[in-house]
Amino acid sequence: MIWRKIQAIAWADIYQALTDRSALLFNFASPLAISMIIGAAFGGGSNDVDVEAAKVGVLNLDTGSTQVEQAFGDIYTQVLVEAPPEELSDFIDGKTITDEKKARRQIGDGDLDVLVVVPEDFTANVITPDKGGTLRIYYNPGAGIPGDVARSIIDGMTTQLNNQNIALQVGIPYASEQAARNNQAVDAAVAYVRQASQQLREKEAITLNRVSIEGDVQEFNSLQYFGPGMAILFMTYALSNGAISILVDQRNWTMQRIWTTPSPRTVYLGGKMVGIYVTGIFQMLILMLAMIFAANVVFGSGVAVWGTDAIGIVLVLASVVAAGAGFALVIASFAKNPDQGGSISTLVLTISGLLGGAFLPVSDVPVLGQLSMLTLNRWGLDGFTTLSFDGGTVMDILPNVAVLLGMAVVFFTIALFQFGRRFRS
């Protein structure tokens, strides 16, 4: 019986939220429009005809192997950053990277075109028969021709390395021989690059051969970053309407009237919370679907905006909406009246969104980066991007889910306490 009553109150809330046309326009159309605009600005397939040098970052984590003198990862650093062959310098502007996350953000912002990540066990895996190393290459498909050029150069190098590797044997006993083989590998890569750049000069297309050493190539789309940021921000806006409806109910006396019915007072707040939560989930789901549509149909990239780990997505979604609902309730619980609640919520939620990186990545900005850890926006956004362009899995987003649920518990407790205090009569 109690549950039916809670449902009835929740339903009234959801129904009103979903039949309010102006709210719908604001909650659904604007985040979509904003992320499309940002998406288009950062990577909507612009075609630069001028071939500029591609900004290539190399993150070399390769710890090498006792069996080879030079870690293979160093070859990439050498060729792309430290000592590029002369012919290459026109096409590649390389630098070493130390912070992978930051570098990926830079790809999103267009500050970097391609990122090569050589994992720790790269060399070790390469020289293990039947194993093979995995190289991760990130690039922004909107980076245009420089990006393509850089990618094909890296692909080519990798192919050459791969061919050399066929000749490598595990457990070669003499160091001199190892060194010789490694030098061979570098020479081969450089030779390829020479040839490739020659072809480029002759304006011949470079044939992409991306087989490489299990070349694991991921695409990045700026919607993967701005989509979740916007969706979370507007979800919190929508939830604040729900939370403030408690104050509206108090003003309209609908809350008091519900309290004159033979139902415990918890039924009302329970109904409101369920209603707010479901509205939030609904709002997020609609936006998520809309952004998938936008990425695939409008931008025509086959990118999985939200990643492909369904369980992970559901967990981040469920926990970020819980934290958002709690936060909206806390703000409403301290507001004097609905009008004040509305303006304070907009202000606080926008600041939280800004800090949390909804409009621009802030994780690398000093101070702001640390402050952003206080916002649910940051944790939710990180959760979603971990699943999408970091290719993470459920295990990787568990910390985010835990923090978000922790926030939700704290927020709900504060809100219940504060509402309880003000409604005591």
Next chain:
Amino acid sequence: MATFVKLDHLRKQYSPPDGPYAVGPKEGVNLEILEGEIFSLLGPNGAGKTTIISMMSGLLTPTAGDVVLGGFSITKQPLDVKKQIGVVPQDLALYPNLSARQNLNLFGTLYGLSGKNLSKRTDEVLEFIDLKDRANDKISEYSGGMKRRVNIGVGLMHRPKMLFLDEPTVAIDPQSRRNILDTVKELNQQGMTVLYTTHYMEEAQELSNRIGIIDHGQIIALGTLDELVKTVGEYDVIRLTLPEPPALVVERLGAIPNIQRAETTDGEVRLIARDGRQQLPEAIRIINEAGLALHGVEIEEPNLEAVFLQLTGRALRD
């Protein structure tokens, strides 16, 4: 008639910052409402009517005392009390973006109805408040009178034994008011006990079996219409329409023997007079002497207005 509700030393003390303001004297309000009667609380704005109804319906915790309704205590068995009462708040306590039917369904569910019972009862109530053909329109699209009717309808969903109506006719047209007064009478004829608050003495006069007059948080008079009117005895109210009368003239009018009191309110001088007709010529003489133009004269038989004026020295409408 048996007692249905007993207010037992009921008192509410609002504390700062909004207060202090006490509803109920030191020893609290003691009052009984009988089964099947229409009891009116008549008093000006801020008298404490809503405060008393809120304590009776479990919205406000009394500072002291209790309300026993149908054998249950509102402080100890609130849910048992709430099952028996329908509350029609002073404000339009409805969801404006839901239809009448949706509002009735929502509150019906909260009153414990479900399934067929709920939809059947919703139809009955819609029929009763005469809104069947507009049942699926949003409340926000209704006229003031229609909203008031839905507001009452919500309180009827669970067929309560008793209905609390808090100023249900504020700010509506005369026809809608007529409709609501008739509705209240009809419900009462069906056996419903009614607590009705108002600041219109005509309504209290027309509807009530018994009336409590409330002012500044105190019940200052209680009884049937006849009993109350008797307390002012054979006094009539003479209303003289006299724009901007000088204070001196009002004072001289008040000094006429057998005129107990003279009051001015918006362009009107009211005299409380023993045997009004006899005193009228003298009053008119004083006005003429002062060179004032008398626009109208009216003599009212003793009524609640006179009772209130007599008890408080103020008009009810102030």
